[in-house]
Amino acid sequence: MSKPRAAVSWSGGKDSYLALNRARQQFDVAALITMFTEDGTRSRSHGLRPEVLQRQAELLQLELLPGRGSWQSYEAEFKRLLRELHDRQFSHVVFGDIFLDDHKHWVERVCTETALIAVEPLWEQPTSQLLLEFLNLGGEAHIVAIKAALLDESWLGRPLSAELLPEFEKLGIDPCGEYGEYHTLVTASPLFTAPLTITDIGHHLHDGYWMLDIVLAS
The missing domain is CATH 3.40.50.620 (HUPs)
Structure with missing residues (x-):
């Protein structure tokens, strides 16, 4: 069927x-x-x-x-x-x-x-477990946007990792950024046929968010 x-x-x-x-x-x-x-x-x-x-x-x-x-x-x-x-x-x-x-x-x-x-496959799942599930699947992602009122520009471009969980907890940030605290871009995964190769050409402030300007690597 x-x-x-x-x-x-x-x-x-x-x-x-x-x-x-x-x-x-x-x-x-x-x-x-x-x-x-x-x-x-x-x-x-x-x-x-x-x-x-x-x-x-x-x-x-x-x-x-x-x-x-x-x-x-x-x-x-x-x-x-x-x-x-x-x-x-x-x-x-x-x-x-x-x-x-x-x-x-x-x-x-x-x-x-x-x-x-x-x-809604993720509905009401513990967000710390979802973050670890993504990583354990072999996913790679980078932080490409952050809420300026909560996080500073040093967070932009950081790779997602289990080591971020205690930092998120200390700052009161949901592990998956479910309240819009941060956003990510998946750059590699088992479902991708190859890695996503990108270049960061700067960042800007827009509607209360610091955002990386990402382009495809030449």
Whole structure:
């Protein structure tokens, strides 16, 4: 019996990777979906360039379906992507939420309104265990965005590791950054056909976050 066809809401970070990895056991994961700014130059979630996320999709051997919109038009554009998935015989969409109820309720609603089923493989899992699961799977990721009110610029570019857990605890940071304290970019994993080779060309402050400007290595 064939598996149901699913897409993954993809940020490029560890949580969406973990959700993808878990979902593969139950679903035929065939695409990634990512929302970008209106001009298409940065992802809405992590401020990443589209070519970086496209390269991740290629390394995962998956199609990337991009959407563009302002925060005001975000829902309408996201639902356009969902309707496209439905028209292409997808039945499920996988998300990497852990314990943010408002976002979980939102994705369940927009999926229901477009005749799709939202799947939350990480829901209510202990975040320290999820971080270790990602690392134990052989995943590698780097911190590419931090909330400026909580962390200083020295955190940018740091590789994710188990050694960060006591530092996170001391600072009151959720191990997975579930409250938006930090965001990551997956640079290597068993599901990638090769490592993601990138270069940091600087950083900037945007909407209260320090963000690395990441480009593909030449």
